[in-house]
Amino acid sequence: MNTVPVQSWMVYDKVSELCRMAGLDLATLKKAALTKDFSPVTLAGAKASFKIQNTLRNIDSHNVVAKLEGSDSAHKDEYVIYTAHWDHLGKDPSIQGDQIFNGAADNASGSAGLLEIARAYSKLNPAPKRSVLFLSVTAEEQGLLGSEYYAENPLYPLNKTLADINMDGLNTWGKTRDFVIIGLGNSTLDDIATDVLKNHGRTVTGDAEPEKGFFYRSDHFEFAKQGVPALDTDAGTDYIGKPAGYGQSKRNYYTEHDYHKPSDEVKPDWDLSGAVEDLRVLAEVGFRVAQTDRYPEWKPGTEFKATRDAQLHTNR
Secondary structure, eight states, X not given: OOOOSOOOOOOHHHHHHHHHHTTOOHXXXXXXXXXXXXXXXXXXXXXXXOOOOOOOOOOOOOOEEEXXXXXXXXXXXXXXXXXXXXXXXXXXXTSSSOOBOOOIIIIIIHHHHHHHHHHHHHTOSSOOSSEEEEEEXXXXXXXXXXXXXXXXXXXXXXXXXXXXXXXXXXXXXXXXXXXXXXXXXXXXXXXXXXXXXXXXXXXXXXXXXXXXXXXXXXXXXXXXXXXXXXXXXXXXXXXXXXXXXXHHHHHHHHHHHTTTSTTXXXXXXXXXXXXXXXXXXXXXXXXXXXXXXXXXXXXXXOTTHHHHHHHXXXXX
């Protein structure tokens, strides 16, 4: 299929503005796009010019994987995967002051969470029925390259991989009553997570910022593209002991001041108590999947379901 020469993400307000310039209404177009007879609409009079200069260099990098073998001989060749990306943007000598992109929240926090969940699993006796992989992937910031490589060249068959559970940044602002699931409603993993949270006295919230397309921007997406049900979560929004809007204000501040900047460092006011509770939930979700008699599934209408259905019809 042919694609346009340049692709990009645009925030909702700018897309709406662009449509108005072309004499169109974005809300009307979105409604029309839900119908089967919708076809692409030309933005008459809207033009853009791009000049891009690239410098190419080769870099060798690595994914790192640890395996906890399952305890059930009938199921130990089936797998649950936890992922977190260990890379960030390196160093920029052209900027003044601190030139190092530390990536403390994004994604040293997720990498630390991966290690802690692995540590907890290593103490289970017996181990879960199915094997668990702890996959630390590279080059997420360069386009999900590490997870793409694994998903296209898996160590173990994807038709025997039940799920990917991804961590791309943990909650650094305290405990929440809820937990955000990116792409809520896509798979039965969401139902498992919802039940686990209920047992912890917590609730589920959908994407806090759906306009940013987070489901398509982290490592779980490469597994989803290959058919594997994937769970991606984010910090909750309902903070205990904080006023309404606190969570969104913290998100906004992080995005404006720290996201993909050298200032993404460990802060003296970080409160990781919420991260601990979230990791317990993710550990339990993975454990349930590793013990279950039924594979997680994409829900009807989800764009990845057909790929998974075909995948599971191949010989396991």
